[in-house]
Amino acid sequence: MKWEERSEVRPVFNESGLEIKPVYSPEDVEESGGWNSIGSPGEFPFTRGIHKEMYRKRPWTMRQYAGFGKPEETNERFRYLIANGQTGLNVAFDLPTQSGLDSDDPAAQGEVGRVGMAVDTLKDFEIAFDGIDLDKITVSLTINGAAVTLIAMYFAMAKKRGYDISKLRGTAQNDILKEFVGRGTWVFPVEPSIKLVGDTILYCAENAPLYSPVSVCGYHIRESGANPIQEMAYAFCIAKAYIDHVLERGMEIDEFASRLSFNFDIHGNIFEQVAKFRAGRRLWAKILKTDYGTQNPKSMWLRMIAGGGGGGLTIEQPENNIIRTAYYALVSALSGTQTMALCCYDEAYTIPSEKAARVALRTMQILVEEMGLCDTVDPLAGSYYIETLTNQMEEKIRALMKEVDAQGGIVKAIAEGHIQNTVSKQAFENLRKLQSGETRKVGVNCYRIEEEQQAVEFHRFKEEDCAEQIARLNKARSERDSARVGNALATVLDEAKAGRNVMPAIINAVEAYATVGEITQCLVDVYGRYEEPVRF
Amino acid sequence: MSREKRVRVLVAKPGLDGHDVGAKAVARTLMDAGFEVVYTGLKKSPEEIVLRAREEKVDVLGLSILSGSHIPICQQIKNLLDKHEVPPLLWIVGGNIPLQDHDELRRIGVDGVFAVGSSLQEIIDFINERIS
Numbered sequence: 001m002k003w004e005e006r007s008e009v010r011p012v013f014n015e016s017g018l019e020i021k022p023v024y025s026p027e028d029v030e031e032s033g034g035w036n037s038i039g040s041p042g043e044f045p046f047t048r049g050i051h052k053e054m055y056r057k058r059p060w061t062m063r064q065y066a067g068f069g070k071p072e073e074t075n076e077r078f079r080y081l082i083a084n085g086q087t088g089l090n091v092a093f094d095l096p097t098q099s100g101l102d103s104d105d106p107a108a109q110g111e112v113g114r115v116g117m118a119v120d121t122l123k124d125f126e127i128a129f130d131g132i133d134l135d136k137i138t139v140s141l142t143i144n145g146a147a148v149t150l151i152a153m154y155f156a157m158a159k160k161r162g163y164d165i166s167k168l169r170g171t172a173q174n175d176i177l178k179e180f181v182g183r184g185t186w187v188f189p190v191e192p193s194i195k196l197v198g199d200t201i202l203y204c205a206e207n208a209p210l211y212s213p214v215s216v217c218g219y220h221i222r223e224s225g226a227n228p229i230q231e232m233a234y235a236f237c238i239a240k241a242y243i244d245h246v247l248e249r250g251m252e253i254d255e256f257a258s259r260l261s262f263n264f265d266i267h268g269n270i271f272e273q274v275a276k277f278r279a280g281r282r283l284w285a286k287i288l289k290t291d292y293g294t295q296n297p298k299s300m301w302l303r304m305i306a307g308g309g310g311g312g313l314t315i316e317q318p319e320n321n322i323i324r325t326a327y328y329a330l331v332s333a334l335s336g337t338q339t340m341a342l343c344c345y346d347e348a349y350t351i352p353s354e355k356a357a358r359v360a361l362r363t364m365q366i367l368v369e370e371m372g373l374c375d376t377v378d379p380l381a382g383s384y385y386i387e388t389l390t391n392q393m394e395e396k397i398r399a400l401m402k403e404v405d406a407q408g409g410i411v412k413a414i415a416e417g418h419i420q421n422t423v424s425k426q427a428f429e430n431l432r433k434l435q436s437g438e439t440r441k442v443g444v445n446c447y448r449i450e451e452e453q454q455a456v457e458f459h460r461f462k463e464e465d466c467a468e469q470i471a472r473l474n475k476a477r478s479e480r481d482s483a484r485v486g487n488a489l490a491t492v493l494d495e496a497k498a499g500r501n502v503m504p505a506i507i508n509a510v511e512a513y514a515t516v517g518e519i520t521q522c523l524v525d526v527y528g529r530y531e532e533p534v535r536f
Numbered sequence: 537m538s539r540e541k542r543v544r545v546l547v548a549k550p551g552l553d554g555h556d557v558g559a560k561a562v563a564r565t566l567m568d569a570g571f572e573v574v575y576t577g578l579k580k581s582p583e584e585i586v587l588r589a590r591e592e593k594v595d596v597l598g599l600s601i602l603s604g605s606h607i608p609i610c611q612q613i614k615n616l617l618d619k620h621e622v623p624p625l626l627w628i629v630g631g632n633i634p635l636q637d638h639d640e641l642r643r644i645g646v647d648g649v650f651a652v653g654s655s656l657q658e659i660i661d662f663i664n665e666r667i668s
Contacts (some may be wrong), residue, residue, distance in 0.1 A: 095552035095603055107581060109608065109612070111552050114604050115603050146552075179554070182555065183555070184553075184554015184578050186554075187550075220628075327554070347654075348632070348652065424561075427561060432656075434657055532577045534575055
């Protein structure tokens with residue numbers, strides 16, 4: 001199947017359902033909402049970016065997702081990325097850690113160190129971050145179901161190394177609501193899961209005010225089948241659910257809102273993505289100002305990591321993914337992101353090789369150093385097309401948020417499986433269109449190479465890592481003060497039962513070398529485990 | 537396709553992997569193609585899956601695995617199928633399965649491997665060819 005010249009101009013719609021015109025003019029901007037709310041960078045409503053000078057002062061943070069095997073191997077990869085110019089870390093944990101299980105749990109069999117780094121006790125964090133200056137490199141923890149424990153472990157590790165928690169920067173993903181929609185590393189039922197996110201926000205606001213305890217992810221919702229409008233609308237609804245929860249617990253909006261951050265996905269139509277971010281930034285600022293009455297501009301900022309693009313990459317002709325991610329990085333930079341991460345070209349197959357990780361990093365560095373992306377802020381502003389799309393998408397995101405609220409709110413919609421149902425139906429429809437050729441994908445349904453060779457270097461999974469990790473876990477268990485651990489775990493249980501903030505007790509427990517599995521089990525004893533409504 | 541009894545398929549997600557877009561798409565496709573489909577939901581242990589397959593008397597067992605742990609999981613499933621004396625069924629596996637692992641999975645006892653990128657029609661055709 002190849003490109004054919006078209007004898008007539010057919011209607012074109014973007015993924016958000018907006019009809020795209022062949023030519024845009026100033027009238028289109030007027031009709032879609034006008035020019036008035038564009039504003040200036042660094043000023044409300046922040047359409048053009050949250051900072052006045054943006055990348056003139058500092059390019060975006062480069063934060064590739066990395067981690068596998070034992071903490072030693074992950075530490076080695078971290079050092080490799082930093083040596084190659086990476087400016088932030090983004091830690092991948094294995095599935096047992098993400099699920100709050102120890103490496104020797106029967107359910108962990110075959111999964112230890114597989115998709116990320118194995119962590120059982122504080123000892124593993126000490127090894128993973130050995131020699132890395134936490135003042136110079138900010139660390140993002142991609143952890144959700146077990147986030148309370150892993151954030152506690154990060155703080156305990158930093159404290160032990162002499163850092164002042166009140167000045168520590170960094171981020172945890174810790175967006176449990178989206179895990180119920182996509183990605184699936186939930187542990188506890190929906191309501192207590194929100195309570196635990198609240199615990200981390202409250203704890204950080206009081207003790208680690210520069211740390212971002214939550215990164216609300218439209219990313220995985222989009223990867224699960226959502227269109228760009230749903231990606232933004234559901235993420236904003238989820239962020240509002242966390243805000244409302246924390247407000248109910250007595251905190252003022254400006255005591256924590258400025259530390260909320262977001263994680264968004266880039267693949268698909270270039271202009272639609274740029275407009276999505278500009279529209280999202282403006283809408284979020286308006287929501288914070290109007291609905292929550294904040295006066296602090298920082299509380300209105302849509303701070304984000306944007307990139308990835310896994311859903312746009314293909315298993316076929318993997319080298320093409322280098323080209324795709326370069327465009328995603330361009331979009332991310334044109335959209336004014338704070339942090340960027342790109343999926344590696346081999347990531348549909350394997351844990352990225354050093355080479356693939358370096359290529360992704362170089363892709364970003366080329367944009368910074370060679371392409372003039374840092375010279376001027378929001379360079380696409382004023383384009384009739386971009387401004388029209390920005391106006392239209394803001395309206396659509398807002399309308400969908402209203403719809404979710406009218407149906408009882410996002411928490412109910414997720415608990416009952418409605419959002420999951422909507423996005424999974426759409427994922428199926430997207431797949432059908434891909435397989436029928438209705439949606440064109442280079443190398444997949446057009447320009448195919450039959451009998452393709454797999455041109456990637458496979459990550460060697462080391463079976464012996466698991467046994468070594470379990471041996472270290474057993475050693476940590478035998479060397480620790482078991483009475484202290486017992487008391488610490490009993491306190492976690494008591495605090496959870498009493499409905500108090502569990503963070504201080506969990507920090508105390510990890511400092512005593514209690515394991516991820518032991519702490520999670522205390523919480524499961526109180527909150528139970530999530531039962532997934534099976535819908536498709 | 538005219539049969540008195542419709543082909544029953546269990547689509548299962550073993551292990552801790554939470555990615556279910558593919559499993560749900562396969563489940564939906566097979567339902568549309570006239571099969572009776574039972575989907576387990578996420579994070580089922582090999583034991584739960586094998587017992588469910590026996591209880592539901594399925595003709596086809598389909599596993600979706602994207603974490604890379606397909607070989608240890610399939611080995612466990614094979615042992616449990618034998619242990620619980622589950623009657624012979626057509627066993628297919630999909631997900632992030634590199635080419636070099638396909639033979640190993642077949643050696644364990646998997647009948648068909650449908651890695652990411654396979655067409656949904658291929659899966660339907662495979663089941664129809666093998667179960668007639």
